[in-house]
Amino acid sequence: MALSSIAGQRRAVGFLKRVLEKETVPHAFLFSGMAGSGKLAAALEFARALNCLSPRDHDACGSCGSCHKLEEGLHPDVVHVKSDGASIKVEQIRELVKRFRFRPFEGKFRVVIIHDAHKMMELAANAILKILEEPPEANIFILLTLESQMLLPTIVSRCCQVRFQPLDDRIVAQWLVSQKGLLAPSAEAIARLAEGSLEKAGWFCGQDQTEGWKKVVERLESLATLSILDLFPMVSDWAKGRETVERDLEFIKLWVRDLILYRVAGARSPAEGTAGNGPALTFELHGKTREAAGSVPAEHLFILYQRVELAMQGLKVNANLQMCLEGLCLAIKDLLYGKGHWNSFSKRGQAL
Numbered sequence: 139m140a141l142s143s144i145a146g147q148r149r150a151v152g153f154l155k156r157v158l159e160k161e162t163v164p165h166a167f168l169f170s171g172m173a174g175s176g177k178l179a180a181a182l183e184f185a186r187a188l189n190c191l192s193p194r195d196h197d198a199c200g201s202c203g204s205c206h207k208l209e210e211g212l213h214p215d216v217v218h219v220k221s222d223g224a225s226i227k228v229e230q231i232r233e234l235v236k237r238f239r240f241r242p243f244e245g246k247f248r249v250v251i252i253h254d255a256h257k258m259m260e261l262a263a264n265a266i267l268k269i270l271e272e273p274p275e276a277n278i279f280i281l282l283t284l285e286s287q288m289l290l291p292t293i294v295s296r297c298c299q300v301r302f303q304p305l306d307d308r309i310v311a312q313w314l315v316s317q318k319g320l321l322a323p324s325a326e327a328i329a330r331l332a333e334g335s336l337e338k339a340g341w342f343c344g345q346d347q348t349e350g351w352k353k354v355v356e357r358l359e360s361l362a363t364l365s366i367l368d369l370f371p372m373v374s375d376w377a378k379g380r381e382t383v384e385r386d387l388e389f390i391k392l393w394v395r396d397l398i399l400y401r402v403a404g405a406r407s408p409a410e411g412t413a414g415n416g417p418a419l420t421f422e423l424h425g426k427t428r429e430a431a432g433s434v435p436a437e438h439l440f441i442l443y444q445r446v447e448l449a450m451q452g453l454k455v456n457a458n459l460q461m462c463l464e465g466l467c468l469a470i471k472d473l474l475y476g477k478g479h480w481n482s483f484s485k486r487g488q489a490l
């Protein structure tokens with residue numbers, strides 16, 4: 139791997155490559171962008187190019203001793219500062235300063251990577267500021283953060299700013315196929331959920347998430363036959379964790395999107411793969427859901443999509459979790475499965 143192999147960050151990588159072509163390298167950089175957009179990978183590749191023993195086209199060769207050590211995480215001149223608990227503490231910066239008494243051990247530069255720089259406590263931030271004001275020779279600092287506004291303006295003004303964009307869905311999907319072994323339709327679906335973050339994409343394709351995903355679909359499909367009296371306890375059980383429900387709403391949005399694609403574009407099921415033309419669905423549509431999606435007026439599905447978005451916005455402003463889910467489940471029951479499926483008797487009631 140080399141700096142030029144960082145995917146989807148052409149501007150940021152182009153800037154860093156131009157820096158490497160120059161005689162002098164600025165002493166501090168601020169890499170900002172969402173988690174999982176490639177900031178750390180770029181910082182490591184930049185460090186590798188800076189210390190490479192036989193650079194090619196101003197980039198790391200990937201085969202010299204220095205490149206190998208860095209790849210294995212064993213390079214003595216690449217120093218990571220990470221939060222200790224919830225924050226980066228001043229003691230950690232004091233420890234760092236002790237290293238500056240010595241020149242880099244092996245490389246031309248010591249590269250200090252400060253992860254989640256916004257987690258620096260006030261004293262730590264002031265200590266870093268002092269270092270950046272009088273930078274020790276042959277040391278390069280790379281601060282990683284989500285948003286530059288999260289840092290002291292005095293720190294930001296002393297760094298070269300490099301912004302990382304959310305990754306294109308296509309790049310996230312390719313990564314899921316090559317690194318996680320997913321099939322293309324699933325990778326494309328997860329890429330849409332990940333909103334440009336490899337970290338989020340990796341999280342979504344974890345085993346727990348796949349199970350969660352299946353459970354959401356089961357619950358949605360159960361609405362076709364669930365009586366109104368059974369719907370409320372089901373939702374009450376579902377609405378136990380805000381974070382889980384927020385994630386589930388992402389799945390619901392994707393599911394409704396599938397219904398629309400099936401209804402208006404004749405989309406194929408995921409099992410049919412990528413063969414042929416037209417879009418593939420993310421989820422398999424079964425029984426009553428498939429039937430309903432094929433016959434319900436398309437406008438109902440568009441309204442449903444808006445309802446999911448409204449529920450998502452509601453949760454962001456702290457709306458009542460249970461009410462949000464109840465409203466949405468009732469809307470699905472009404473708009474998708476139709477009023478004919480209303481049944482005021484609970485299954486338990488019928489059994490008695």
Ligand SMILES: [Zn+2]
Nearest residue numbers: 190199202205
């Ligand atoms: Zn090299």
